[in-house]
Amino acid sequence: DAGVIQSPRHEVTEMGQEVTLRCKPISGHNSLFWYRQTMMRGLELLIYFNNNVPIDDSGMPEDRFSAKMPNASFSTLKIQPSEPRDSAVYFCASSLTGTYGYTFGSGTRLTVV
Amino acid sequence: GIQVEQSPPDLILQEGANSTLRCNFSDSVNNLQWFHQNPWGQLINLFYIPSGTKQNGRLSATTVATERYSLLYISSSQTTDSGVYFCAVGSDRGSTLGRLYFGRGTQLTVWP
Numbered sequence: 001d002a003g004v005i006q007s008p009r010h011e012v013t014e015m016g017q018e019v020t021l022r023c024k025p026i027s028g029h030n031s032l033f034w035y036r037q038t039m040m041r042g043l044e045l046l047i048y049f050n051n052n053v054p055i056d057d058s059g060m061p062e063d064r065f066s067a068k069m070p071n072a073s074f075s076t077l078k079i080q081p082s083e084p085r086d087s088a089v090y091f092c093a094s095s096l097t098g099t100y101g102y103t104f105g106s107g108t109r110l111t112v113v
Numbered sequence: 114g115i116q117v118e119q120s121p122p123d124l125i126l127q128e129g130a131n132s133t134l135r136c137n138f139s140d141s142v143n144n145l146q147w148f149h150q151n152p153w154g155q156l157i158n159l160f161y162i163p164s165g166t167k168q169n170g171r172l173s174a175t176t177v178a179t180e181r182y183s184l185l186y187i188s189s190s191q192t193t194d195s196g197v198y199f200c201a202v203g204s205d206r207g208s209t210l211g212r213l214y215f216g217r218g219t220q221l222t223v224w225p
Contacts, residue, residue, distance in 0.1 A: 033213075042215060042216075042217050042218070043199065043215040045212055045213065048212070056212060089154060091156065093156075101146055101158045101161035102146060102148075102158055102201075102213065103158060104148075104155070104156035104157075106155055107155070107156075109154075
């Protein structure tokens with residue numbers, strides 16, 4: 001298995017632009033998580049899906065952030081419009097259920113200038 | 114949410130030394146995982162260990178769920194062990210269902 005695949009690995013964008021991060025979970029996993037990592041706040045859960053349904057989006061910072069999971073093999077996290085404070089590493093993770101070991105993707109390093 | 118405290122925050126070792134990392138948590142959990150974030154930023158799952166003891170090579174982990182702590186042991190440390198070690202916990206109750214709460218990590222540096 002190729003693991004959890006995220007794209008792009010790096011994204012540099014200007015303030016105000018739309019940013020879309022993509023994630024392909026491990027085949028057969030039914031839970032998918034989006035995390036954000038910053039020096040100040042550490043690893044924060046933004047949203048997670050179970051069987052393609054959003055279960056908890058209380059970590060999404062504000063309406064500028066949205067996430068979708070149209071099918072079991074693909075999810076997107078969109079920021080519109082982006083701001084410099086959104087600069088962080090965004091990780092996607094998947095698991096077989098919500099209670100077993102997570103597998104993380106390699107992350108997307110987002111820089112908003 | 115569940116509070117997770119890791120200690121020590123920083124640890125510097127010479128190659129070959131042993132170390133123990135600790136994770137305390139504030140509530141009963143049925144999910145506990147240890148991760149290693151390498152210097153390139155990749156997060157690797159080391160153990161899924163909500164209770165009991167597991168070993169994988171030079172690494173082992175023990176969780177005493179009733180006392181709300183977990184320990185990660187690294188023996189004969191190598192430079193490749195450097196990075197940040199995270200403990201993450203979760204439960205199946207109420208608003209915390211399905212979530213993992215991460216500690217701030219232990220930054221380990223192993224010198225040759």
